[in-house]
Amino acid sequence: MGFNMRYLELRRKIRDVRMWAIQGIAEAGSGHPGASFSAAEIMGSLYFRRMRHDPKDPGWQERDYFINSKAHSAPGYYSTLAVAGYFPAEELKTLRKLGSRLQGHPVRYSDHQKHHSVPGIEYSGGSEGIGLSVGVGIALASRLDGKKNRVYVLIGDGESNEGQVWEASMAAAKFKLDNLVAVLDRNRIQQDGFTEDIMPLDPAKNKWEAFNWHVIEVDGHRVEQLMDALNKAAQVKDKPVMIIANTIKGNGVRHMANNPQWHGKAPPKKHTPVLLEELESEAIIAPSIIAGEKENYEQKIKKAEREGVEMIHLDVMDGRFVPNTTFFADTIKKLRPLTPLPFDAHLMIERPVDHIQEYIDARCDVITVHAEACTEDEFVQIQGRCLESGISPGIAINPRTDIPDWLLPHLPDLDVIIIMSVNPGFAGQKFMPEVLPKMVAVNKKLRDHGFRGYIEADGGIDATTLQQVYDAGARIFVAGNAVYGNTDIHGAVIHLRHKAEVALERKLLDHATRLSIRTDWMKARKNILIPYASELQIEEELNAIK
Ligand code: DX5
Ligand code: ZN
Numbered sequence: 001m002g003f004n005m006r007y008l009e010l011r012r013k014i015r016d017v018r019m020w021a022i023q024g025i026a027e028a029g030s031g032h033p034g035a036s037f038s039a040a041e042i043m044g045s046l047y048f049r050r051m052r053h054d055p056k057d058p059g060w061q062e063r064d065y066f067i068n069s070k071a072h073s074a075p076g077y078y079s080t081l082a083v084a085g086y087f088p089a090e091e092l093k094t095l096r097k098l099g100s101r102l103q104g105h106p107v108r109y110s111d112h113q114k115h116h117s118v119p120g121i122e123y124s125g126g127s128e129g130i131g132l133s134v135g136v137g138i139a140l141a142s143r144l145d146g147k148k149n150r151v152y153v154l155i156g157d158g159e160s161n162e163g164q165v166w167e168a169s170m171a172a173a174k175f176k177l178d179n180l181v182a183v184l185d186r187n188r189i190q191q192d193g194f195t196e197d198i199m200p201l202d203p204a205k206n207k208w209e210a211f212n213w214h215v216i217e218v219d220g221h222r223v224e225q226l227m228d229a230l231n232k233a234a235q236v237k238d239k240p241v242m243i244i245a246n247t248i249k250g251n252g253v254r255h256m257a258n259n260p261q262w263h264g265k266a267p268p269k270k271h272t273p274v275l276l277e278e279l280e281s282e283a284i285i286a287p288s289i290i291a292g293e294k295e296n297y298e299q300k301i302k303k304a305e306r307e308g309v310e311m312i313h314l315d316v317m318d319g320r321f322v323p324n325t326t327f328f329a330d331t332i333k334k335l336r337p338l339t340p341l342p343f344d345a346h347l348m349i350e351r352p353v354d355h356i357q358e359y360i361d362a363r364c365d366v367i368t369v370h371a372e373a374c375t376e377d378e379f380v381q382i383q384g385r386c387l388e389s390g391i392s393p394g395i396a397i398n399p400r401t402d403i404p405d406w407l408l409p410h411l412p413d414l415d416v417i418i419i420m421s422v423n424p425g426f427a428g429q430k431f432m433p434e435v436l437p438k439m440v441a442v443n444k445k446l447r448d449h450g451f452r453g454y455i456e457a458d459g460g461i462d463a464t465t466l467q468q469v470y471d472a473g474a475r476i477f478v479a480g481n482a483v484y485g486n487t488d489i490h491g492a493v494i495h496l497r498h499k500a501e502v503a504l505e506r507k508l509l510d511h512a513t514r515l516s517i518r519t520d521w522m523k524a525r526k527n528i529l530i531p532y533a534s535e536l537q538i539e540e541e542l543n544a545i546k
Contacts, residue, residue: 007223012453024096050227069135073156074104081119087118129160131155135172161198215241220246221247274512286479293484313346317424345359367393370424394453408449411451431465439469522542
């Protein structure tokens with residue numbers, strides 16, 4: 001079986017992976033947060049979306065194989081397997097403990113090893129540089145057996161110091177193993193420092209190309225880029241594929257990111273609740289392309305992509321549900337090949353149930369319809385169609401609309417709720433501050449009823465209001481005029497992101513204060529906090545910390 005996981009669900013699962021991994025590491029007092037976090041999106045895209053595997057039948061003959069050659073990323077690997085359904089995630093809290101199945105380095109699962117391992121683990125790791133050879137062996141054997149399955153091997157840039165990696169690379173090309181995909185977790189840090197100081201791997205792409213591999217390079221924290229690369233890899237004939245995933249070691253916790261100190265160090269246990277809050281508090285920026293100069297959608301998308309935004313917000317207006325007409329599914333279909341960035345379609349149309357299939361066929365990643373435009377029955381149909389197509393369903397409510405009671409039973413499968421902070425129809429309107437208390441109340445009510453998705457703030461979001469809606473619980477920020485109304489799009493996105501970071505740091509500091517670990521937290525976080533000190537009004541306090 002494969003997994004038809006929706007974009008936002010995938011993000012959420014990967015967030016869960018990081019949260020379980022850090023809990024395990026903190027409980028154990030040792031382990032490798034750096035590599036667990038750099039590889040989280042890679043393993044998540046494979047296990048939750050790309051690979052054919054079955055947690056209920058780990059030995060399934062037709063399964064795709066995953067060989068985790070950089071085995072010290074075990075906490076992240078175990079968490080991925082747990083979140084995928086191989087064993088209960090709570091077990092992560094036994095990481096590295098005596099008698100636990102989750103030891104510091106994974107052991108291949110078999111009947112013989114069942115007390116020292118968990119189902120799903122294909123390879124015993126710990127000694128570096130070997131996994132690719134094992135992958136070559138499995139890929140060759142699968143071909144001889146006439147099987148259609150694929151072999152994925154995760155390797156590290158540190159372990160690529162080992163000669164065996166290059167012997168395996170030669171062999172894979174010699175045997176034209178197009179059923180083998182290696183992913184290089186290119187985080188540029190190894191045990192003792194930066195890879196390029198210790199043993200330079202660059203130009204990594206040219207090296208594998210010279211070894212006759214097909215090489216694709218992506219941002220390894222962008223699941224849409226990883227998915228795109230994995231799809232392309234499946235089309236390559238007669239060559240093994242190397243996906244160079246540029247990653248950041250420790251990505252997800254700002255003071256661990258890209259810091260060699262955190263290769264193999266556990267955070268103090270008392271920091272765990274704050275770290276969990278940080279991992280839960282991502283910010284997704286979604287520029288709305290109807291804003292700014294008229295149309296020119298291609299260019300607007302390209303510009304936003306260059307600034308590293310997370311999604312593209314597409315406001316569909318039919319001139320009936322709202323007093324304006326923009327574009328429909330045919331336009332989205334034309335824009336789709338431009339970018340792998342997720343498309344966040346916001347349908348401001350009458351009777352969305354009659355048109356939903358057009359937006360599914362246009363390959364939107366998120367489709368949100370208005371609560372005012374459908375009945376419960378219609379919404380259930382819309383949600384069902386989205387779910388079966390692997391699309392994230394969402395619902396939007398206007399400033400004066402409350403959450404309808406009929407929605408409550410459908411929350412567990414809802415990925416997004418857009419809370420409008422303008423009356424829909426046009427970009428560039430003024431934010432309605434009365435929406436803030438409503439957002440807080442809606443957030444609470446939804447969470448109480450099992451909602452695990454994202455609150456999306458839409459309408460009049462700029463640097464100032466972004467902080468306010470962030471504090472009220474929003475994590476997806478639609479920005480039309482604030483991005484495209486600005487002649488300096490680069491600066492505009494940086495400004496929005498900076499404000500989300502300030503809001504995050506303030507929230508974490510407040511949390512640390514409540515736990516009576518404020519000074520300790522500030523000490524761990526000092527270098528991160530310095531650029532925000534004046535906005536957070538902590539300059540003196542920070543200076544006093546040695
Ligand atoms: C309003 C739309 C919004 C809007 C965003 O009807 O749903 O997405 O255009 O633009 P700004 O950020 O300018 O309000
Ligand atoms: Zn919108």
